[in-house]
Amino acid sequence: AQPGAVEPVAAPMRNLTWGQLNFLHTTDTHGWLGGHFQEPQYSADWGDYVSFAHHMRKQADDKGSDLLLIDTGDRVEGNGLFDASSPKGLYQYDIYAQQDVDIICTGNHELYQHYSIEREHNTTLPNFKENYVASNLDYVDPETGKQSPMAQRFRRFKTKNQGLDIIAFGFLFDFTGNANNSAVQRVEDTVKEKWFLDVLKEKPDVFVVIGHVGLRMEEFEVIFKAMRQANWHTPITFFGGHAHVRDARKFDSMSVALASGRYMETIGWMSVDGLKKTGDVETQASPTFTRTYIDNNVLGMYHHTGLDESTFHTDKGRKVTEMIDSARKELELDRKFGCAPRDYWMSRARFNEDGNIYKLLMDEVFPDIIVNEDRRNQSRLAIMNTGGIRFDIFKGAFTRDTTYIVSPFVSEFRYIPDVPYKIASRIIGILNSGSRIWVNPLLQSDIFHVDDDAPPRSNKLMSAPEQQAHPELIKEAADYFMKKLAASSGRRGRRGRLAALEEPEYMAEPQRDGQMPLTSQPDLIAGYTTKDDFGDDGDDTVHEPLEFYYQANAFQSEINFPAYHKDKPENVDVVFIDFIQPWIIPALKFSGGDYSDKDVRKYMEGTFTSKFAEWVGENWQGDC
Numbered sequence: 001a002q003p004g005a006v007e008p009v010a011a012p013m014r015n016l017t018w019g020q021l022n023f024l025h026t027t028d029t030h031g032w033l034g035g036h037f038q039e040p041q042y043s044a045d046w047g048d049y050v051s052f053a054h055h056m057r058k059q060a061d062d063k064g065s066d067l068l069l070i071d072t073g074d075r076v077e078g079n080g081l082f083d084a085s086s087p088k089g090l091y092q093y094d095i096y097a098q099q100d101v102d103i104i105c106t107g108n109h110e111l112y113q114h115y116s117i118e119r120e121h122n123t124t125l126p127n128f129k130e131n132y133v134a135s136n137l138d139y140v141d142p143e144t145g146k147q148s149p150m151a152q153r154f155r156r157f158k159t160k161n162q163g164l165d166i167i168a169f170g171f172l173f174d175f176t177g178n179a180n181n182s183a184v185q186r187v188e189d190t191v192k193e194k195w196f197l198d199v200l201k202e203k204p205d206v207f208v209v210i211g212h213v214g215l216r217m218e219e220f221e222v223i224f225k226a227m228r229q230a231n232w233h234t235p236i237t238f239f240g241g242h243a244h245v246r247d248a249r250k251f252d253s254m255s256v257a258l259a260s261g262r263y264m265e266t267i268g269w270m271s272v273d274g275l276k277k278t279g280d281v282e283t284q285a286s287p288t289f290t291r292t293y294i295d296n297n298v299l300g301m302y303h304h305t306g307l308d309e310s311t312f313h314t315d316k317g318r319k320v321t322e323m324i325d326s327a328r329k330e331l332e333l334d335r336k337f338g339c340a341p342r343d344y345w346m347s348r349a350r351f352n353e354d355g356n357i358y359k360l361l362m363d364e365v366f367p368d369i370i371v372n373e374d375r376r377n378q379s380r381l382a383i384m385n386t387g388g389i390r391f392d393i394f395k396g397a398f399t400r401d402t403t404y405i406v407s408p409f410v411s412e413f414r415y416i417p418d419v420p421y422k423i424a425s426r427i428i429g430i431l432n433s434g435s436r437i438w439v440n441p442l443l444q445s446d447i448f449h450v451d452d453d454a455p456p457r458s459n460k461l462m463s464a465p466e467q468q469a470h471p472e473l474i475k476e477a478a479d480y481f482m483k484k485l486a487a488s489s490g491r492r493g494r495r496g497r498l499a500a501l502e503e504p505e506y507m508a509e510p511q512r513d514g515q516m517p518l519t520s521q522p523d524l525i526a527g528y529t530t531k532d533d534f535g536d537d538g539d540d541t542v543h544e545p546l547e548f549y550y551q552a553n554a555f556q557s558e559i560n561f562p563a564y565h566k567d568k569p570e571n572v573d574v575v576f577i578d579f580i581q582p583w584i585i586p587a588l589k590f591s592g593g594d595y596s597d598k599d600v601r602k603y604m605e606g607t608f609t610s611k612f613a614e615w616v617g618e619n620w621q622g623d624c
């Protein structure tokens, strides 16, 4: 762990089950290579993981089994270690590369910016060479415009001890927000390509499909079906990400998928036994799978390796810990901007209750920071998406690092001036509702003027990834917002219905479906209590369950409105974070406002991130 991180805390543990073939999996690390400084259960750093992997590989050798390390992307954006340097990632790429990852692919965050695609191509790719797989991603050379595969489309190799013949793919979901020096091919098109179909005719011992894809997303379904159509008998292991959750899915008796959370909280473990070995033509594979979500806690790592503080840390692991510490010092990540007076939660508090991070922004921060001096006296609605906030704020020091942890994006505020309030006031309801425009591709092609074949641009993409992984909640909540919108439309007879409309239970009560209490043991640390297709015994550490409340897709502040709350302005400036412009314009159209991208202007200097950091400096002075 890093100097300054909280001491790890011991907890009741479950053991790992080893098989012939075993995997350690990271995903969506988002720059958190220094681990969590304020959470004892996740405070190990990348150096500890390097030591851990070393000992686990040794155990595999001793057992005559194999261990492969997997990473499924989104390594960048989300922590000062990546975002605070100029250029971004100055230290991160070198530190990350100290781990020997056997199969690695790209996430959407590597592709948002032209610059990070270049770094991926010029740095990560040479760092991992043949281990990097890009089944549906191309790189576009900015000089020549030439488009070519980002990396090899698949990787075939034999494992060290068992000699298992592996064919690995590396996918990205159907991402469309990438910068133009990359090209993502839709998964349903890739699986029809000749090279893919040819590979499926091969008979490896195992297919390993890694992907920056949520396990419950359509794309893995498409890949699985295509693979099974061509090849009935080969076991397939899937490793996914993007959804930021711990999850495991059984596709069939020979195919299992694992997702390993986010932000270096989790190191996923999968083991497979019952594989037939290369050349063994007599027998049929009848694999058994296990999965475990390992807390990124050095005490757990001691437990799984049978080592202790004096025997666990390797020279290389210590060196990596030092590299991180020295980068953090260079970047002044511990520099304190202010002191958070309490905890502010993304999903552990109700949307509208004190202690909810969006309520803090709506009530206190936005009225101060959303100001364009020339239009200071104009009433305005300031709108941002909840997914633009990436992490909770803990009571205590708010540092340079916290700034990027809460909001790593470089998004700025834009606006459309003087929109009739009657139209503008409907936007927020539409953004949060299950309105047909968000699910119907034909309606969207009309409004967005996009390709008829494009999948609908769902409004849930504005919310946090952790919430997007709960489709059942989203539908129920969207229905509720939809009814609320209809009931508040002012037509006679609807008002009564609005009063009678009840919030879905989980908006007022914590959602417990995936967060079942596992034990009544006292003094447990709060953390993940995962329920997946295998059951509820997947977490290596027994935790006290966390609460999870549904949050809207977007939130809004009314700023400089008439003092008497029933008086509404005639016109308002509609100010919004640039990321949600693709939803703001159709929402305006849907409300009767004929606006287009041409009406949008820059509202003020600075990003949300820089403005919020300034606000903390001015408003949260105190001792901590």
Ligand SMILES: O=c1ccn([C@@H]2O[C@H](COP(=O)(O)O)[C@@H](O)[C@H]2O)c(=O)[nH]1
Binding pocket: 028, 074, 108, 109, 242, 243, 244, 385, 386, 387, 388, 389, 409, 410, 411, 460, 461, 462, 463, 464, 465, 579
């Ligand atoms: O500029 C941005 C980029 C992304 N978001 C939010 O993040 C999620 C995607 O997050 P992943 O880590 O890729 O899963 C997206 O749906 C938005 O909610 C953003 O707000 N601004």
